[in-house]
Amino acid sequence: MTVYSTVGTQVVRAGNGVDYAYRSVGSDTGTPPLVLLQHFRGNLDNWDPALVDALAAGRRVVAFDNTGVGASSGRTSNTVAAMADGAIEFIDALGLDRVDLLGFSLGSFVAQEIALHRPDLVNRIVLAASAPQGAWGMHGWHPDVIAAVGGRESSPQGYLRVFFTGTPEGLAAGQQAAGRIFSERTEGWEAPTGWQTRQAQYDAVTQWGVPDHAKLERLRGIRQPVFVTAGDSDPMILPRYSHLLAGLLPDARIKIYPDAAHGFLFQHHKEFAADVGDFLDT
Template sequence: MPDITHQTAPTRFAEAGGNSYAYRRFGKDASGDVPLVLLQHFRGNLDNWDPALTDALAAQREVILVDYAGVGASTGTPATSVTESARHIIAFTEALGLESVDLLGFSLGGFVAQEIALIRPGLIRRLVLAGTGPKGAPGMHGWRADIASHARARVNDAEDLLYIFFAHTETSQALGKQFLGRIFARAENRDEPTTVAVRDAQYDAIVEWGIPDHAALQRLTGITAPTLILQGDDDLMIPTKGSHTMAGLIPDAQIRIYPDAAHASLFQYPAEAAADITAFLA
């Protein structure tokens, strides 16, 4: 029987709190290893994960991709706050009977991952925060106009994703185009596209998270899970300096900054990111 991969993993559903959560579960189920749950970016669904990253991670451990409530094929109303999304994902893990997980949050998913680590610290063994930032930090209150116009376009096309996710250099844009080829390679049983309602609800959550609040930064000192922070050296959506702030305040944190990269550094350098994440989780 052929191995199940990112491209062939079936979409399953878990019922929790009146919502039906769409998810895909695949990879090496090593005895004693907890699964790695991945939380997606603004407007992202199951098919927006890079197969080059997820398959490399799945070679070493079991991977679970999940849509937030109301996103993609998941039912329910999209959350308008990070805390609401965090509680939804906690309910999802309970529905699967998961008592301990490793958690990787990218962008908005990183906000949610931080909140889960604070609300339910016993659930998280190790935490990976990629292309994300801390609540209330400087430069987090919304996006600059050009990024917002591309990120909040009624339908995100390839040009929008290249603009907001990758550095505006020839090398980064070329790697971005390779990423786009990979995420559209799955031909059958693709996830449902995200809606304008999802866009608006998630943007509200992002803006609220970024309201300047110096005191909120102290929340990071309550994260007890060992944490790996990944980001590009010039993130156009979430200031890279926020990653250094997180690394300084989370008690057991390490940081890796990728060169010539912007928001989606883990998709620009999927092999390197997978190796860094795998080594950290091991």
């Protein structure tokens, strides 16, 4: 099987005129492909290859850069709804009629919108480090988080501080994950996401978090089974929002991973991939 750290980047032209960069691993097994939706400032290179390979053991997995992100053309949208429309354009361009979604952080917001915009397209949904639109307390991130990952230049120290806990186990897991993410690929790297993408994505995150109790009612429209997941010590999107999300969705299960922060799915990549596989195959 082709592995994520060596698979080449492909490009597909969508109906909106955007050239979307993507990577595909795994095989068609008769189940819907799993489309990955990336976190704030992340591109194709920021997925943990060990996680993607574990997910691809039983299905096709597709990661992509949304409009204006990484190697995809265009300008990054500043609303989650527009990002969802861009993702739908990409999925349509690949000729996929039905997919599973795994949205991580900002990508989890996009996954919710895709399910609301195009419900017939979506089979099952995994939401990692997520929150519902309009939840109180989500209007922007804590200054310490922005200082760590929101500056013009990102740093390994800031990444580790937000994505992993400060315990010995968390620090070790962070170093191991960073080694996989930033060292295993030897060629075909993308340029880091630019400042326009950072600004637009943070605008989208901030708008998503404007307190609005009525927005929570929109979740009733997501009828697909949903697996809500989080780290118990996430400083970026607190795990209480996962509990809120799971309680509002009509058909949801939840799991909180121990001694883990925003990057819990990389820290616990084997367990998380097994949990996702069990959920998608149910």
